[in-house]
Amino acid sequence: MEREYQEAKAINFSFSYYEKGLQIVPTSATITIYDNGGGATLAATAMTVSAAGTLTYTLALASVVKKKNYRVDIAYIYNTVTYNQSYLYDVVSVPLRCQVSDDDLFIYVNELRNNVKELSQRTTALGNTSTLTASGLTTDKRDYKGGYLDIFIETSDTASVIHKARITAYDTATGTMTFTPAYTAAIASGTTITIRPSFQNIIDTAFNSHVIKDIRNKVGIAGGYIDSTITNNMTIYKALEMYCFAQVESENDKWDVRQKNFRQNYVDELTKLSEPYDRDENGNISDSEDDMRPSFMNIGLTR
Numbered sequence: 001m002e003r004e005y006q007e008a009k010a011i012n013f014s015f016s017y018y019e020k021g022l023q024i025v026p027t028s029a030t031i032t033i034y035d036n037g038g039g040a041t042l043a044a045t046a047m048t049v050s051a052a053g054t055l056t057y058t059l060a061l062a063s064v065v066k067k068k069n070y071r072v073d074i075a076y077i078y079n080t081v082t083y084n085q086s087y088l089y090d091v092v093s094v095p096l097r098c099q100v101s102d103d104d105l106f107i108y109v110n111e112l113r114n115n116v117k118e119l120s121q122r123t124t125a126l127g128n129t130s131t132l133t134a135s136g137l138t139t140d141k142r143d144y145k146g147g148y149l150d151i152f153i154e155t156s157d158t159a160s161v162i163h164k165a166r167i168t169a170y171d172t173a174t175g176t177m178t179f180t181p182a183y184t185a186a187i188a189s190g191t192t193i194t195i196r197p198s199f200q201n202i203i204d205t206a207f208n209s210h211v212i213k214d215i216r217n218k219v220g221i222a223g224g225y226i227d228s229t230i231t232n233n234m235t236i237y238k239a240l241e242m243y244c245f246a247q248v249e250s251e252n253d254k255w256d257v258r259q260k261n262f263r264q265n266y267v268d269e270l271t272k273l274s275e276p277y278d279r280d281e282n283g284n285i286s287d288s289e290d291d292m293r294p295s296f297m298n299i300g301l302t303r
Contacts, residue, residue, distance in 0.1 A: 003089040004096065004212070007066040011059040013047075015074055015085070025053035029076035033059070036069040044075070066091045096215070098207040099228065100235045102199050108240055109258070116196050130182035134193060137175035145170040148196040149179050151187060167195070199239070206238035214270055230273050237266040 005011045013031065017024050026049055033042035047057045055076060067090070074085045106113040127133055132151075137144075144167050151163040165179035211234045215226070244259035 003087065005064065005089060005091050006095050007064060007091050007093060008061055009064060010061045011064055013055075013057045013059065013072065015055045016053060017055075017076065017078075017083075017085075019078075023053045024078050025049065025051070026055065026076040026078045029055045029074060031055075031057045032073040032075075033063075034071045034073070035067060036071075041070070047074075047076075064091055066093065096207075096212060096226065096231060098204060098235060099232055100203050100207070100239070102203075104232070104236050105199055105203070105240060105243075108236065108262075109244070112199065112243070127176075128186045129184070130180065131176060131178045132187045132191075132193070134175040134177065134195070137195075142197065143170055143172060144177060144195055144197060146200045147198045149177070150194040150196070151183065152192040152194075153183070153187075154191075199243070202242055203235060203239045206242060207235045210238045211235050215273060218270065218273060226273065230269055234266055234269045234273075237262045237269060241266060 017026070029047040029049060030044040031042065031047050032040060032044045035041050041063060042059065045057065047055045049055055055074065070089050070091065072087045072089060074087075076083055076085075102112070102116070147167045147170075149165045149167050151165065152160055153163055154160045163183050165181060165183075167177050167179050169178040171177070211231060214234075215231070241259050241262035244255045244262060247255040248259065249255070
């Protein structure tokens with residue numbers, strides 16, 4: 001999937017690589033960037049390698065010029081062997097952003113909300129302002145990263161508050177989680193918490209692997225002035241199609257019917273996405289652009 005970044009804003013590149021399901025820690029890495037004519041706009045430059053193995057590099061905004069089909073070449077060394085990966089990206093006026101949350105999916109399939117409730121747990125917590133350990137989760141190997149955390153803080157004998165946060169990291173071996181935003185004080189032992197797994201991963205996959213690709217196939221470039229209502233609906237329908245497809249046990253059961261309906265809804269929304277669209281990205285939608293009706297359409301199915 002070709003990435004998109006906004007012009008005149010620094011780009012924070014971040015890459016992670018895995019072996020047998022575990023993130024590796026390269027000893028070093030470099031990044032090289034080429035424009036669509038093959039000229040190097042950034043010569044091979046060292047990247048930062050975190051303790052977890054994530055490779056990062058910030059490209060200064062002066063080097064972020066609107067253009068299609070930049071190429072990023074990553075060369076990293078792991079166990080004395082050099083590996084190479086390449087990615088494409090565009091710099092556009094208005095990159096598409098995913099604005100869909102779990103609640104948007106619940107409106108269409110209430111079973112998802114019920115599933116979240118069934119997975120919620122209350123347990124003892126021990127930690128500080130931004131991390132805690134849930135002692136009852138060490139036998140549960142589910143990864144709660146990306147999920148939601150409600151921390152019930154007793155402020156007095158008769159009063160309490162609920163601190164709502166998002167889990168940004170989770171250790172399945174210890175039950176230790178990092179969350180944001182941090183609380184104003186250390187989380188005391190004995191605090192009650194409720195964890196709600198999130199559907200954000202499937203939402204992100206629907207948006208990044210399907211919606212952007214299909215918009216690009218239809219109008220030539222994804223970044224532009226596109227009605228966000230349509231792109232949000234496309235993301236919702238594709239995420240629900242993917243979820244329902246995974247639940248199908250037999251042809252024409254309720255999940256099969258649902259995934260087919262959501263797939264058709266997705267196609268219908270994509271069909272609406274003709275114009276207005278700022279194809280030349282000059283900030284205005286001209287009459288000629290409003291009249292354009294691209295006919296080519298490539299639908300990404302979940303199969």
